[in-house]
Amino acid sequence: MKLTILFGGASFEHEISIVSAITLKEKLSGFDLTFIFCDQDHRFYLIEASKMKAVTFSKGEHKKMPQLNITNGSFTQKTMFSSIEHTGPVLNLIHGADGEDGTIASLLDFFSIKYIGPRTDASVFSYDKRYTKWLCEAKKIKSVHYEVISSNEHKNINIPYPIIIKPARLGSSIGVSIVKDESELDYALDVAFEFDNSVIVEPFIEGVKEYNLAGFIAKGEIHFSIVEEPQKNEFLDFEKKYMDFSRSEQVLKADIDSALEAKLKNSFEKVYKNLFEGALIRCDFFVVDGEVLLNEINPIPGSMGNYLFEDFKSSIELLANSLPTNKRAKVNYEYIHSISKAKGK
């Protein structure tokens, strides 16, 4: 199967996107893979598979590789006398800004390039944690109680300590702090406001049970991964998460009863349906007193959550063959014609 891995991006998660892409190179071996790197200045480069190593990018060696332009239906490589078109479906593997905020989705849609990944609207609802809360309220999905603080307001927090502070629009634990009492609050807010003007405050639930579940809809049917109980120590900081994005060993199924598994799947389906079609997403849940609470939606999970799937390759192939297509409006100038006629022009 032909598949283009698009990675990098002007994002705080640029580096973990590189790690994700390297991991997928191995996990999707046998596929006809093309690697396209988006640098922090939004230039696209075609990366030879043998050069898919972290140092290629940290040493700037990608700059010697062919530059590509995005054009109608393809990424195009100019050669001396003609051009090479890189067509075929794209797997959007740009984590964080660009990839998960709707920018890349819109770009690929505009240029009629099919892709695995969240569409623009789904991106907006998963990238900004405030809007994920709105989604939960509208779709009656239970989630953790929260408050929003903006950098330009002085507001008391009504949630008792310990609390967790998160920038509204970043993934991978960047800028996130656990605040045990008021003395730690100002510093935690300063850190979070460095990344976003809005932060989300939630109760920090010590020792909460956490479960991850990935999945996608293809040809009208939902396909779930196994449920994982992730290892954690308080929460993953960026460096640990960085390592985490290179995971490729399949994990063990969480030891939960079928009633809880059904609840998790039900909540996942509510999140996914009529919004995330085209994407393989991972939902991270908390379970508190037997109640399933949505913690986070990862619309482009690290290394696509390959370690959660029994047959990851077939899953990607199934999804790639069931991607949404945009119905574009046809323009026939009927109104201009009729009005010109009425005016006698």
Added chain:
Amino acid sequence: MKLTILFGGASFEHEISIVSAITLKEKLSGFDLTFIFCDQDHRFYLIEASKMKAVTFSKGEHKKMPQLNITNGSFTQKTMFSSIEHTGPVLNLIHGADGEDGTIASLLDFFSIKYIGPRTDASVFSYDKRYTKWLCEAKKIKSVHYEVISSNEHKNINIPYPIIIKPARLGSSIGVSIVKDESELDYALDVAFEFDNSVIVEPFIEGVKEYNLAGFIAKGEIHFSIVEEPQKNEFLDFEKKYMDFSRSEQVLKADIDSALEAKLKNSFEKVYKNLFEGALIRCDFFVVDGEVLLNEINPIPGSMGNYLFEDFKSSIELLANSLPTNKRAKVNYEYIHSISKAKGK
């Protein structure tokens, strides 16, 4: 002032975008205007000001004009031996799909082109009427009671007749019907489902008072237009709306008391703040029993609502000089470097 009017798009409102652009040519005379047309296949053309007539496009004469590529910071025109870069802020005047759904916003953001218009997230919340309702719920903005029906479900409507049926994602009254009793329902749903898989059902409130208010935030301050009580006959169908988009005569202020005006402005501000910065939007309100209800957000109103502003030119200039800038993540490969070091590579 230098300003590029971007219009057209692969949208059911393609033609009214042309009308809007022609109207703005007149209303912004004195500005250093560039006209860029996006055709239904997403090709960009540079249109000479003297050719800004509806027939240019309906007759396909734009195809003889210079084609442009979107590149970092500009629209670029290839010439025989070099290229001309069309820089400067863009006014996104593409109504409906492309312009109002977040696609053009993302495209301009990706290529670092400043623009007047809604950002990607604001577009998602105004383009899809379902998400506008979610926004209203989250921000405690009153709006009309509603139900959602999807094309793949059989669902009873609990709102008493007469009702109004709208495709979730189209503007300009396309696919909208007033349904007076059950005998008219199936046909109205068929019409609406031709344009979208989801439709919004609302009570049709006969003789409801309607008020329109436009505005924007520039340099931290909100600027309102006058309040208009639009003329209507039931509601504007597409052809009437088409004519409406060429409006250029300033309208009279609605005859309302200051308490109602304050309520309208308060509701507008709740909609706009922290979401629509960079755009000049028009909110359409209903007033029922003294209560202000948001009916619709027009993030790119027809001919930019020029007829609502006492000094339209200065308003556009003020906004163009106060456009949001994206803070892009800087990539320094610190994690890759530290991990490579730890691995001894």
